[in-house]
Amino acid sequence: MADDPLVIFTPSGKRGRFPTGTPILTAARQLGVDLDSVCGGRGICSKCQVAPSYGDFSKHGVTVRDDALSDWNAVEERYDRVRGLKKGRRLGCQATVQGDVVIDVPAESQVHRQVVRKAASDRAIVMDAATRLVLVEVAEPDMHEPSGDFERLQDALKEQWQIEGVTAGLPVLRKLQPALRKGKWQVTVALHRAQGAATSQVLDIWPGLHEGGLYGLAIDLGSTTIAAHLCDLDDGRVLASAGIMNPQIRFGEDLMSRVSYAMMNPGGDVEMTRAVREAINTLAVEIAGEAGIEPALIMETVFVCNPVMHHLLLGIDPVELGQAPFALATSSALDMPASDLDLDAINPQAQVYILPCIAGHVGADAAAVALSEEPDRSEDLVLIVDVGTNAEILLGSKEKVLACSSPTGPAFEGAQISSGQRAAPGAIERVEIDPTTKEPRFRIIGCDLWSDDPGFAEASAATGVTGICGSGIIEAVAEMRLAGIMDATGLIGSPGQVGTPRCEATDRTHAYLIHDGSAGGGPRITVTQGDIRAIQLAKSALYAGARLLMDELGVDHVDRVTLAGAFGAHISPKHAMVLGMIPDAPLDKVTSAGNAAGHGARIALCSRAARTRIEDAVRKIHKVETAVEPKFQEHFVNASAVPNAVDPFDILNSVVTLPKVHYGAAGGDGSAGGGRRRQRQRS
């Protein structure tokens, strides 16, 4: 009625008139205001907290009197006493309308609240988890109108929450009767509804109000490491992050050797599947322990992984992925109970979502990168490389997105490098070489000092200098090129040529000594000619993949480059470009996205809409198969050179200040003019 009080909600601006005595929660629901509630208005969950504003609101055309809401009531009193209610807050289900009022819904009271992903990103996740908690009051059984307890639960969900088509598996049916009786016919259910589904499934049930929350795991299942974020499904917060080695490494370092293992050993795929599932269970228990929650409260798990890991996780023999035409058994996104994957450490009814694969070589991990980095929404042309044992490469903009995978091998991860090691304390991760003296300095993981800083020996004593990791070897090779120790073909000069005794003769080639710890019983860390070749192969593969996509799109430059992957986060863009890992781009347009695949997994964990979005996006991505593309081979061969130092400096000097260097004997090609690298490499 026109005389009824006006209720205005902020920030939505939704407004309507409601009879005096209407609870704020009721008004919010009728207006479609996004106000949370687990207990359905029983004053026990406190999710519907609101902040009424009083006074003159000329912009809204109302004046809110002090008595615009009902008085603080016994329920609010008790709630405040027991758990505390922030000053100025009311429970939306208790406070009733008495006059015109302006009600602010704070972010934490919104169901679909936004969660900022990370400081570096301007994109937020809008919470829309597939599993939510709901408190419901179930009618007691009546033997004269017999019906099952579950059927009465269904009726109650329909009546109290307008949720229809609810199902439950046997584990829930087993817990149902004791829970209902213990909770005096009030129970909290964890309701799962998949994206686009018409029905919901009860995943778990608790007597009365369940206050322990619900959690999810976003798992980036890599060939080498399995990394997980444990997230609160209510607000998307990351409560803990952890990683463990993929135990399949004992069956083969890289993917193709695991496929070979499966081919050569009957039952080998089953063995690898069992190993990875056990590791995931172990990881789940560890990460839950770290966050201090029950593993049984983990109700959702999202996986992103490359196609081989995808199949090995699902228990599908990956043999077809090892040979053309690289057919996936299934490429679609998958929903399944966690029990199908033997994930018995978490809730037995937990649901798994696996992102779609893009192609036989471009997996759900690349899809997750696309979900996180959104090339399909980019105005400018972006190249995204997720650097790992295989590099996934995405190129595109909102017009079109292309994807491929490139077999970089494990060199970028420190494997197949003479002094190489995984990124761990003691590993050299940063290297600088003075272009004049040719003397190196470096930093190791776990120590903030450079090796030539005073006190480095003491500060690094705990681990010592143990080897060189992926980012370290990239910087070392790039710096060797910049310092004129190595020529454009990758050849390390002799001490006489480059003017430093650090170049040592080894067999018929030379090696550059970065660190000699032999006096203290430590290793001598050198960059050998073989190391250079391994890095050249890896970077050529990466570069050739990117070039292939650029050819396919008919472009010869990109507007920006995003380095993704845990490793990508540690690569110095400058050195990557010196090395020729990636096509030229303005240095300030080369950024790291961190673990974009892991971010994508987390987004899919928190948002059903994101799942729908990436499923649509993947269908539209144009796939390019590098393995059989003659142009890829051509680019690969042509990309082996490390570009002469003029090119990078042309770029680098425009954004960073670097000392000018003089070139040693091997730097004779430094006199060549500007031109594009690829063209010159062909000459």
Place this chain on the structure above:
Amino acid sequence: MADDPLVIFTPSGKRGRFPTGTPILTAARQLGVDLDSVCGGRGICSKCQVAPSYGDFSKHGVTVRDDALSDWNAVEERYDRVRGLKKGRRLGCQATVQGDVVIDVPAESQVHRQVVRKAASDRAIVMDAATRLVLVEVAEPDMHEPSGDFERLQDALKEQWQIEGVTAGLPVLRKLQPALRKGKWQVTVALHRAQGAATSQVLDIWPGLHEGGLYGLAIDLGSTTIAAHLCDLDDGRVLASAGIMNPQIRFGEDLMSRVSYAMMNPGGDVEMTRAVREAINTLAVEIAGEAGIEPALIMETVFVCNPVMHHLLLGIDPVELGQAPFALATSSALDMPASDLDLDAINPQAQVYILPCIAGHVGADAAAVALSEEPDRSEDLVLIVDVGTNAEILLGSKEKVLACSSPTGPAFEGAQISSGQRAAPGAIERVEIDPTTKEPRFRIIGCDLWSDDPGFAEASAATGVTGICGSGIIEAVAEMRLAGIMDATGLIGSPGQVGTPRCEATDRTHAYLIHDGSAGGGPRITVTQGDIRAIQLAKSALYAGARLLMDELGVDHVDRVTLAGAFGAHISPKHAMVLGMIPDAPLDKVTSAGNAAGHGARIALCSRAARTRIEDAVRKIHKVETAVEPKFQEHFVNASAVPNAVDPFDILNSVVTLPKVHYGAAGGDGSAGGGRRRQRQRS
């Protein structure tokens, strides 16, 4: 076009004009004629066999020339050579229309063919199994347009069979790639679509054409025995039937003692669940062996059972079923994978359907009886009693159906009877007592002769006379009443009273000797006063339940009585009525339905429509709870008498000829007039 040849299908009468050259299968599909095909018209499955008719069909207005169909082609030639094609038959996918033609679709070529259930019934099952076979040709992978093998299978099913929304579980995804390659991109899939579902699930996959068929189990899971029919899902034939003891008997003979076991022993329900599931696996292997099929080809399993067995099968603690208000955890029909019930002997992807329960005491077995006997479609008022340890009772007509359960106890099954035993060779199953001489004669299971026939001793020597089973004790008690050995209250007279030395004094009561095998080391088989009391209790419970439903419906007679259950099949209607087990009805209106619950299970196995039908019907059945109904107690107390002999004879003489008997001393109440039994029993 009007000039196109006219194709008329019989028996449907559907007709249409099709261009010359149209395959008959195509014409049938376009007209919606029910013509089967597994291979989709590839000429390999032979399911689409048709019988063309030639000559003058004036009733159809056409003349069919000899060349109305294309010539016998190479595919048919080969098929006939390899497997044989009945004379006059053509393959519908090969024969093409060349002129006006009349095509008969024989019953075995119809998808929805009718299957006659049994000779005694006039109702047929229309085949509509939830799982069917389909041959499909899948596109080979193309690495330039990468998609998963499963996604291409989905596309093929949509294109070739118009089946959309197909899903598959991991076990199928695991088999998919080898099957496609082995079958050269032709595979047969077993597709399951639940009643009312929009999506189908691939349950299994075979390279090329799978010719091994698909099978289903219809299981009647009783407290004492587990009985199963193995059926062909294509035509509904019963290939084998088998039964085994329910191993839960060791936890308690009757349902309530099993509920007690669960209450008194933590984990006792889990133990019982494990036992019954193991037994079902054993039974499945046995029955498949008997039929000579692979257990892995069992794709569907239907269960009917009482509520306690229902919960114990599902792994739900049955404790709530042991106390008012007897709340079921769930009463709806259930669909689930067989793996949820650990049924690993059959196909790992097999689907289970469990009929709905009617109430806490009236289970899915009663629903199956209702599906088989269709009281809700009956014009006249029918009383259906399924006699077992608990009797399920249905009363009604198409107007309304009522249901209840009555705790008859195990006496009707020979338990708690002094010489009682289960129905097995050697057990007395039929008894007659000469009303004049008071001498008995009997028949045992496994021997066709009566005990007073010449040669009985030799014919029965293999087993001897071992005891008396349920139907035997009922006849014995009824005959004792008819012969005047026992009075209306159930008291056995002394030898002096009844004039036979077969009445022996035992403690303070008497017993009637039916057989004395002691000379040959065998048992003395008597009916003791205690036996009479046990039978009186059982029959009172049964009678009281039926009367309660009659009261509820406001009737005092029924038009007909159906005795269901394996035991019901062996009860003599005459003796049941003499005993007062069931309310009066014309004797020719008392029939046995055999194992109606088992029949109902088989109907649900063969027909999705039947599942929908019984789910609807059960919702409409009015449930009456005997356990707390004061009237039930009243009927129970009043029903303990064995009606005087006049009443039954009034009935019996109208349909069967029996010798008139004279009544002994105990028969003094025989003088009472007609009146209704219940009223007299009160006096």
